[in-house]
Amino acid sequence: MFLSTSHNKIDLKCRVSIPASFRMNLEKLKEPLILFKSLQFPCIEGTTLTRMQRYINAIDELDALSDDAFLLRMMMADSFEIKFDINGRVVIPDILMSFASLTSKAVFMGIGESFYIWSPSEYENQYNKSQKILNEKGPPKLILKKNE
């Protein structure tokens, strides 16, 4: 599972260290890493190949001409299988760098089954937005289910 938040530097080659805990999670699952454009936010989403594979399989089950199928295919096109170097770094593709307005710093945000990579300023925007909602409306009602 991907948890916790951390800040890492992006160098001139668009390399960035993926937080060690995220890497260990992927290693334990023996899963390659996929990065793609978030469909909800101006940030990058990271997840496992298996999870991405589920989206692909879903496309074939949809009406091939539907909007949903179309959007999913566009999402695949903006997805990249990413390899680590020996030090646990990855290169962020140009397309994703500009989509998420990344330059020299990245904020990693674990959200369970996947994680986000934000630019510091977009992250702050989003953080403030959610704080505001929390103050105005109070915490969301959460109903926790038992395991299994």
Added chain:
Amino acid sequence: MFLSTSHNKIDLKCRVSIPASFRMNLEKLKEPLILFKSLQFPCIEGTTLTRMQRYINAIDELDALSDDAFLLRMMMADSFEIKFDINGRVVIPDILMSFASLTSKAVFMGIGESFYIWSPSEYENQYNKSQKILNEKGPPKLILKKNE
């Protein structure tokens, strides 16, 4: 699996480099590459021979005398098994070049089980269309499905 988007040049002999990751995918599957006219868009679709076979089988399950079956057969007739040169390039047949309005640049768009080859301007159209749908209707529902 075919993922990611990239832009390559088409030379005067209609040669173009297939992105290395797409080539490696085909090699791993030990599958020949098939190029054919997309049934939905003014672009070329590339896929494996095995998947092409599945398209053909699907046509056979239609009413053989229907207009749909005839139309699909016409489209499939312009399918080509493509060979790579030693550098990973292919020659795009004239019929497909003009069908997709290709001239000097090609956009390769991986969509999972197959990939598209677009002219840059058509690609931009499609991309803008997807952003519009995303803004108006939000992300596809099945994104929210849980594991298993």
Added chain:
DNA sequence: TGGGATAACATGGGATTTTATGGTAGTCAA
């Protein structure tokens, strides 16, 4: 509990390999 030793991590830089692409020579058929 403190503080030094050790390991893990993040990051910079340079060497090496891969990739994309232009070009040329050879082959076959009309």
Added chain:
DNA sequence: TTGACTACCATAAAATCCCATGTTATCCCA
């Protein structure tokens, strides 16, 4: 013999690999 097609060579640019280093975190023993 010409034109189209194929196979292969050459090169620049880009991606990748791997070593070096400083910094932070962890461990262990006094």
